[in-house]
Amino acid sequence: MSAKGFDVCVSGSGAVAMSLALALSAEGWHVAWSRAPESSKPQQADVRTYALNARAIALLERLRVWPALKTFASPVYEMAIQGDAGGAMTFSAWQQKVTELTWIVDAAALERLLNDALRFAPRVEVVLPLSEQGVPPVKASLLAICEGKHSGTRAALGVEFSRKEYGHWGVATRLKAARPHNGVARQWFRSPDILALLPFNQPDPEASYGLVWSVPQDRARHLQSLTPEDFAVELNDAIRQSDAAAADLVGELTVEAPIAAWPLALAQADRWTGAGWVLLGDAAHQVHPLAGQGLNLGLADVDTLVEVLREAKLKEPWRQAGDERILSRYVRRRQWPTQAMSGLTDGLLHLFADERVPLKDVRNLGMSLVERLGPVKQWLVGRAFDA
Numbered sequence: 506m507s508a509k510g511f512d513v514c515v516s517g518s519g520a521v522a523m524s525l526a527l528a529l530s531a532e533g534w535h536v537a538w539s540r541a542p543e544s545s546k547p548q549q550a551d552v553r554t555y556a557l558n559a560r561a562i563a564l565l566e567r568l569r570v571w572p573a574l575k576t577f578a579s580p581v582y583e584m585a586i587q588g589d590a591g592g593a594m595t596f597s598a599w600q601q602k603v604t605e606l607t608w609i610v611d612a613a614a615l616e617r618l619l620n621d622a623l624r625f626a627p628r629v630e631v632v633l634p635l636s637e638q639g640v641p642p643v644k645a646s647l648l649a650i651c652e653g654k655h656s657g658t659r660a661a662l663g664v665e666f667s668r669k670e671y672g673h674w675g676v677a678t679r680l681k682a683a684r685p686h687n688g689v690a691r692q693w694f695r696s697p698d699i700l701a702l703l704p705f706n707q708p709d710p711e712a713s714y715g716l717v718w719s720v721p722q723d724r725a726r727h728l729q730s731l732t733p734e735d736f737a738v739e740l741n742d743a744i745r746q747s748d749a750a751a752a753d754l755v756g757e758l759t760v761e762a763p764i765a766a767w768p769l770a771l772a773q774a775d776r777w778t779g780a781g782w783v784l785l786g787d788a789a790h791q792v793h794p795l796a797g798q799g800l801n802l803g804l805a806d807v808d809t810l811v812e813v814l815r816e817a818k819l820k821e822p823w824r825q826a827g828d829e830r831i832l833s834r835y836v837r838r839r840q841w842p843t844q845a846m847s848g849l850t851d852g853l854l855h856l857f858a859d860e861r862v863p864l865k866d867v868r869n870l871g872m873s874l875v876e877r878l879g880p881v882k883q884w885l886v887g888r889a890f891d892a
């Protein structure tokens with residue numbers, strides 16, 4: 506701690522909080538990390554696999570976490586998206602002139618490695634959690650709130666968090682396939698559910714997937730009540746009904762991990778900053794995981810806040826980290842990309858939620874049109890893989 510106290514108090518225990526504490530410490534800021542007690546952590550490891558984009562990977566590389574995380578990650582070379590009435594789109598790394606479209610990483614390994622790195626980070630001190638009124642346990646110029654969607658500190662500050670529940674849950678588990686995945690991610694918009702298979706390297710390096718299956722709440726409850734064998738039967742049937750050719754390419758799937766589920770919502774805080782505080786990650790915004798962007802947005806928040814603070818340190822060294830002028834630059838740079846992504850995922854979801862035949866035909870036609878329209882497809886790729 507500096508003689509004047511801490512520069513930043515980071516509150517939160519997830520990937521966004523830990524990345525921010527590490528990144529700030531690497532830039533020379535003194536950080537108090539206020540994390541939840543170990544005893545409050547879930548007993549079961551997170552079974553999710555995250556699709557992380559190039560910007561997120563570059564940040565993790567700078568934080569020196571990526572080399573170890575890469576052993577728990579798989580590159581995606583192609584993404585095949587199927588509508589519910591013949592519409593289809595494919596994105597490939599070679600078309601986009603990149604080595605891979607995205608990486609699929611182990612959510613639990615990401616959090617574990619960030620936590621390990623923080624144990625050796627200079628200028629980071631673990632401190633007690635904030636009080637229920639949102640008062641930090643130490644003096645710091647800036648309070649960075651990375652407490653996720655249920656942030657108590659955000660509520661204590663009186664920030665409105667408008668939340669639209671989708672009534673759908675994201676069911677996740679790990680799968681093994683009878684055939685190699687060859688780095689191909691697959692997604693089916695089945696109306697009302699959306700099913701995604703993300704190529705992964707565990708337990709089988711060549712033939713594993715992370716599953717994200719967004720289904721209405723009742724169906725999620727039903728799926729979670731099944732044995733792994735019965736769940737696999739329903740999953741294999743759903744894929745075969747949607748796309749028999751792809752089902753043959755994937756091969757029979759078996760369940761290799763517990764089946765977990767999360768409620769899905771679209772949410773946005775009405776203010777992201779105030780005097781001496783700032784919101785990042787799911788504490789500021791929540792999106793549907795159909796485009797695999799929630800954490801990517803959170804890590805982009807981290808990257809941008811650190812960039813804004815760095816610029817201010819160079820050009821206006823008299824300003825403190827919690828200066829509202831500096832924080833408003835962060836909001837200006839982050840609000841538009843976040844709103845664009847929220848609009849895109851929400852729009853797609855609504856487009857595919859309606860069962861009426863004319864709409865069904867139009868959306869599938871639209872999908873096939875986008876496939877043929879280079880610039881539109883390029884824009885979508887930019888939003889999804891680099892934002």
Ligand SMILES: Cc1cc2nc3c(=O)[nH]c(=O)nc-3n(C[C@H](O)[C@H](O)[C@H](O)COP(=O)(O)OP(=O)(O)OC[C@H]3O[C@@H](n4cnc5c(N)ncnc54)[C@H](O)[C@@H]3O)c2cc1C
Pocket residue numbers: 516517518519520521522539540541553554555556557634635651652653654655656657658675676677717767785786787788794796797798799800801802803
């Ligand atoms: C099924 C599913 C699949 C997804 N797939 C993807 C994907 O492929 N790609 C992607 O980019 N995103 C994905 N996401 C989104 C991603 O999980 C979230 O966006 C991301 O976890 C948000 O990180 P966070 O650190 O902001 O919040 P969280 O992960 O919620 O972490 C916040 C942590 O802070 C703790 N906390 C709360 N209050 C306090 C306090 N007062 N003090 C200390 N700690 C506190 C919380 O308990 C929690 O542990 C997916 C989400 C779901 C549900």
